[in-house]
Amino acid sequence: MVNLETSEVVLSYGSKRVVDDLDFIVPEGKITAIIGPNGSGKSTCLRGLARVLRPAEGVITLNGRDIHAQPTKAVAKQIGLLPQGPTTPSGVTVLDLVRRGRYPHQRLFDQWSTEDELAVRNALVLTGLEDDPDQYVDHLSGGQRQRAWIAMALAQETDLMLLDEPTTHLDIAHQVEVLDLLRDLNRTEGRTVVMVLHDINQGCRYADHVVAMNNGRIANQGAPEEVVNSRMMQEVFGLAAVVISDPVTGTPLCVPDATDKGAGSEA
Amino acid sequence: MNLLSLAAPSLQTLSYLVVAFVSVAIAISLSRRITISQRAVRCRIFSGLTDLRLLRLCMGTLLLTIFLGLLGLEIGEYPIPRFEAIKTALWSRGGEFDFVVNSLRFPRVLAALLAGFCLAISGALFQSLLGNPLVSPDVIGINTGAALCAVFVLTVGADLSVLPWAAFVGAVLTAILIYSLAWKQGVNGSRLVLIGIGINALLASGITYLMVKYPIERVVAAARWQVGSLFGSSWSDVRILTLGVVIITPLALLLVPKLRLLQLGDELAIGLGSRVEMERMAIIVVASAYAAIAVAVIGPLGFVALLVPHMVRLIVGPLTGGGLLLTGLVGALFLLGCDLVAQQLFAPTTLPVGVVTAALGGPYFLFILVRYNRAL
Numbered sequence: 071m072v073n074l075e076t077s078e079v080v081l082s083y084g085s086k087r088v089v090d091d092l093d094f095i096v097p098e099g100k101i102t103a104i105i106g107p108n109g110s111g112k113s114t115c116l117r118g119l120a121r122v123l124r125p126a127e128g129v130i131t132l133n134g135r136d137i138h139a140q141p142t143k144a145v146a147k148q149i150g151l152l153p154q155g156p157t158t159p160s161g162v163t164v165l166d167l168v169r170r171g172r173y174p175h176q177r178l179f180d181q182w183s184t185e186d187e188l189a190v191r192n193a194l195v196l197t198g199l200e201d202d203p204d205q206y207v208d209h210l211s212g213g214q215r216q217r218a219w220i221a222m223a224l225a226q227e228t229d230l231m232l233l234d235e236p237t238t239h240l241d242i243a244h245q246v247e248v249l250d251l252l253r254d255l256n257r258t259e260g261r262t263v264v265m266v267l268h269d270i271n272q273g274c275r276y277a278d279h280v281v282a283m284n285n286g287r288i289a290n291q292g293a294p295e296e297v298v299n300s301r302m303m304q305e306v307f308g309l310a311a312v313v314i315s316d317p318v319t320g321t322p323l324c325v326p327d328a329t330d331k332g333a334g335s336e337a
Numbered sequence: 338m339n340l341l342s343l344a345a346p347s348l349q350t351l352s353y354l355v356v357a358f359v360s361v362a363i364a365i366s367l368s369r370r371i372t373i374s375q376r377a378v379r380c381r382i383f384s385g386l387t388d389l390r391l392l393r394l395c396m397g398t399l400l401l402t403i404f405l406g407l408l409g410l411e412i413g414e415y416p417i418p419r420f421e422a423i424k425t426a427l428w429s430r431g432g433e434f435d436f437v438v439n440s441l442r443f444p445r446v447l448a449a450l451l452a453g454f455c456l457a458i459s460g461a462l463f464q465s466l467l468g469n470p471l472v473s474p475d476v477i478g479i480n481t482g483a484a485l486c487a488v489f490v491l492t493v494g495a496d497l498s499v500l501p502w503a504a505f506v507g508a509v510l511t512a513i514l515i516y517s518l519a520w521k522q523g524v525n526g527s528r529l530v531l532i533g534i535g536i537n538a539l540l541a542s543g544i545t546y547l548m549v550k551y552p553i554e555r556v557v558a559a560a561r562w563q564v565g566s567l568f569g570s571s572w573s574d575v576r577i578l579t580l581g582v583v584i585i586t587p588l589a590l591l592l593v594p595k596l597r598l599l600q601l602g603d604e605l606a607i608g609l610g611s612r613v614e615m616e617r618m619a620i621i622v623v624a625s626a627y628a629a630i631a632v633a634v635i636g637p638l639g640f641v642a643l644l645v646p647h648m649v650r651l652i653v654g655p656l657t658g659g660g661l662l663l664t665g666l667v668g669a670l671f672l673l674g675c676d677l678v679a680q681q682l683f684a685p686t687t688l689p690v691g692v693v694t695a696a697l698g699g700p701y702f703l704f705i706l707v708r709y710n711r712a713l
Contacts (some may be wrong), residue, residue, distance in 0.1 A: 120604075122603075122604050122607045142607070142610045144609035144610075146609050147610075150608060151607075151608030153605060157600075157656055159601065160468070160655075161650065161654050166655060174609055176594065178591075179382055179383045179384075180384050181385040181386065181594070184385045185383075187358065187377060230414040304572070332620055
């Protein structure tokens with residue numbers, strides 16, 4: 071298992087502080103969704119957790135030790151990252167892409183072990199790409215391409231996966247498909263998932279733990295039912311909204327208030 | 338070179354050329370049909386993936402290269418029977434053909450092969466690292482940096498033996514300059530390209546200044562060297578190239594997996610455990626060193642580093658260790674072929690090989706430009 075914690079972490083780009091005083095313990099074995107308005111520091115927070123961004127102040131610890139003091143390849147065996155809109159190298163096939171996820175497990179003369187092969191096969195099967203792994207990633211549809219990237223992250227075989235908006239640019243069916251896949255991974259393989267999501271309702275539906283961020287700080291965190299309510303929507307998003315119970319899952323569902331005041335009275 | 342003395346190429350030479358072109362085209366189209374068949378190779382301490390297709394392509398290229406190399410020993414102003422040429426080159430030194438084979442032709446063939454190998458690999462590393470087929474050491478100014486130092490040596494009339502070292506220093510300094518100018522919390526590929534193009538123009542103007550400032554008789558030598566010529570390649574050139582290839586190639590192969598990671602973008606590369614800046618710097622230094630040793634010996638030869646890696650990538654796909662070696666072999670074959678054409682096309686007048694690579698590379702450059710707007 072992995073234990074990833076931040077204490078009093080400040081993340082900044084140049085002199086601009088984007089995330090301030092972040093104290094966060096990644097809930098092990100759960101799915102965590104980070105929500106918040108644009109510019110609230112969600113992605114930056116994830117980049118900090120993935121050690122892409124070095125904290126200006128404070129410490130991020132992995133299993134009790136400073137993450138930046140550990141060999142980066144050793145960390146990569148425990149934490150995987152899928153950034154938003156990754157660049158696809160031209161002419162790369164699905165198989166080639168997924169194989170690159172095995173890098174942290176490879177050594178100088180041990181470049182393609184049996185474990186590597188099994189992990190890649192497993193990742194392709196889980197994402198439903200095993201039938202035609204020689205397709206070019208460039209030629210895939212948006213949903214398929216996102217699956218290929220997730221397969222790469224899966225092949226890395228980390229206990230913790232960090233994903234930055236894994237559902238952007240996907241249509242609703244593909245969004246559900248990707249989120250179902252992540253939930254299956256969490257339930258069947260016990261992987262910890264932390265993802266940034268734009269859609270609060272999806273966050274409530276799939277996550278065990280919701281973190282609401284505003285102005286670079288954690289405004290509120292906890293189970294979806296505890297965090298997502300109309301007061302939080304007003305404070306964090308500045309939006310008047312009604313929170314009802316999702317008719318299918320019973321999780322919170324946000325419905326923005328009518329901006330056209332006449333619309334409500336007609337109904 | 339007196340242009341008026343150029344005789345029209347004979348019908349025989351032309352027909353050879355046509356046959357060569359057609360067979361290259363056929364070879365390329367056939368090689369694309371060989372299916373990928375990868376096998377895992379494992380023993381106690383070693384495991385790896387081999388691509389049988391790459392292996393076959395490498396063998397084929399090697400055979401063609403040996404054949405062309407033999408041709409290079411045989412033909413010329415003074416034709417030598419094939420077996421005699423092989424014998425004199427390999428085991429029976431001395432004898433009737435010793436001077437022509439061992440002092441003129443053999444070192445020239447080897448220099449062409451090694452320089453082609455270096456230039457092609459340099460281009461492959463740069464292009465794959467920056468994800469842009471237009472990036473090669475000749476475009477971002479590495480070759481020009483080497484040339485500026487070398488032209489300086491030629492025009493001030495210094496001892497010619499320091500020329501290779503001057504070129505080497507010039508290339509590495511240019512690479513460091515471009516890299517440090519492009520550094521802004523990490524190096525961004527397209528920023529590096531733009532700065533490289535700017536530096537290239539700056540260095541080229543430096544060369545022009547030297548050419549104008551110094552007396553004409555020294556400038557002529559510099560001008561000829563600048564086109565890229567294998568004329569007068571000596572065993573000391575071959576030694577420099579061999580040493581370079583033997584030292585740098587293992588480093589390049591070690592860096593290939595790291596390069597493949599960097600292709601995924603910095604964030605993913607860090608996530609997968611890459612020390613991004615250090616590894617990118619190492620790849621740039623290795624790629625510059627390859628370009629530098631080639632330029633030091635044969636001049637800033639254009640287009641080999643641009644054309645060959647792109648062509649190979651079109652056939653075999655993204656860079657792998659085997660793909661890197663194949664690129665080098667194809668580069669060797671290509672440069673040797675170009676040099677033979679340069680020597681034979683207007684025989685007895687010989688052209689600098691840079692004229693031939695430019696004649697082939699120019700149209701290919703356009704082809705890439707047009708194609709790049711769509712894919713790859």
